Amino acid sequence: MNAQVEHALEILKTGEPQAVEQAIETLQSAVYAFGMKVCGHPEDAEDTTQETLIRLARSLKDFPNARALAVWLYKVAKSQCLMSRRKSKFAPAQMLSLDELMPDRMEAASPLMKSWAVSPEQLVLREESRARLEQAVLALPKHYRLVLILRDMEQLDTKEVAEVLEISEDTVKMRLHRARVFVRNDLEKGLRGDRKRNA
Amino acid sequence: MPDPRCKRIFAALSEYLDGDLRAKTCKELERHLAGCRPCIAYLDTLKTTIQACRAYRVKKVPKPSSRVRAALLAAIRKG
Numbered sequence: 001m002n003a004q005v006e007h008a009l010e011i012l013k014t015g016e017p018q019a020v021e022q023a024i025e026t027l028q029s030a031v032y033a034f035g036m037k038v039c040g041h042p043e044d045a046e047d048t049t050q051e052t053l054i055r056l057a058r059s060l061k062d063f064p065n066a067r068a069l070a071v072w073l074y075k076v077a078k079s080q081c082l083m084s085r086r087k088s089k090f091a092p093a094q095m096l097s098l099d100e101l102m103p104d105r106m107e108a109a110s111p112l113m114k115s116w117a118v119s120p121e122q123l124v125l126r127e128e129s130r131a132r133l134e135q136a137v138l139a140l141p142k143h144y145r146l147v148l149i150l151r152d153m154e155q156l157d158t159k160e161v162a163e164v165l166e167i168s169e170d171t172v173k174m175r176l177h178r179a180r181v182f183v184r185n186d187l188e189k190g191l192r193g194d195r196k197r198n199a
Numbered sequence: 200m201p202d203p204r205c206k207r208i209f210a211a212l213s214e215y216l217d218g219d220l221r222a223k224t225c226k227e228l229e230r231h232l233a234g235c236r237p238c239i240a241y242l243d244t245l246k247t248t249i250q251a252c253r254a255y256r257v258k259k260v261p262k263p264s265s266r267v268r269a270a271l272l273a274a275i276r277k278g
Contacts, residue, residue, distance in 0.1 A: 012271065012275060015275045020275060021268075021270070022200040024263065024267070024268050024271050024272075025263050028259045028260075028263045028264065028267060030263065032257070032260050033256070033257035033260060036257045037240050037255075037257065042259075042261075043249060046261060049267070050264060050266070051201075051265070052269060053264075053267040053270070053271065054266075054267060054270050056271065056274075057270035057271045057273065057274040058268075058274070060271075060274045060275070061274075092215045098210055100211070102206065102209050103241075116243070116247060118247075119247075120248075120250035120251040120253070121254050121256050123247065123251040123254075124251050124254045124255045124256075131254060132254075133251060133252070137252075148252065152249055152252035152253060153252050153253070153255055155253065158217075158219075171203060173213070173217075173219065175214055177210070177212070177213035177214070180213055180245060180252075181212075181213075181245065182251060183248055183252070184244055184245050187245065187248055187251075
């Protein structure tokens with residue numbers, strides 16, 4: 001589970017007075033960030049945050065522990081995102097085929113690695129590659145996008161993602177691999193473009 | 200990827216990186232990787248992609264809403 005979210009929910013459940021304000025702020029930021037990753041639009045992310053946390057206020061005492069509450073919170077936030085007003089932002093529902101995602105021929109390793117001569121941290125700091133990552137995630141069909149965001153960005157484990165999305169763990173793994181390959185292939189197109197421009 | 204072994208490896212890369220593969224499949228995959236530079240390169244770039252997703256943070260987060268804050272504080276007080 002996302003440790004920050006779980007810890008903040010734990011504080012709200014115990015009502016620790018000194019830590020409550022900070023916990024509320026953490027949760028607002030976390031739900032907003034999740035909304036942005038899923039919807040890609042600030043107003044949708046704000047609506048998602050408001051609705052999700054207002055519902056959280058009503059349900060705070062209904063769950064036995066912070067982890068169960070966190071799973072519920074992601075479920076609600078996800079549903080709010082999918083109901084957002086700017087639905088057209090979502091790519092149409094479609095299946096990603098592994099055969100289509102696989103490169104036609106194995107590329108030579110050295111040019112491939114030259115394009116990727118960048119650390120993951122640099123990749124998210126550099127404006128162009130960061131924007132490319134955001135666009136690649138938003139271009140994913142929603143079922144794949146949700147799995148990638150929950151597993152790799154929010155860092156839930158496979159079982160938790162399966163619980164949030166109410167699908168099997170095998171389906172989580174299948175969608176996750178395709179989503180990662182899709183994003184990786186899209187990032188590479190961008191990195192190759194950057195390399196050609198800088199050559 | 201014309202080589203059917205590369206195709207099988209390709210399908211299992213995420214589970215390999217997540218440590219979810221069975222020991223036998225894992226060994227088979229590592230044997231293939233030891234002799235296939237393009238598959239190693241693909242694996243490395245997939246790993247970079249996953250790490251980039253983990254390192255990604257949304258930049259601009261708006262100020263907390265007072266309505267939400269009030270609702271949560273009331274819920275906590277109510278117990």
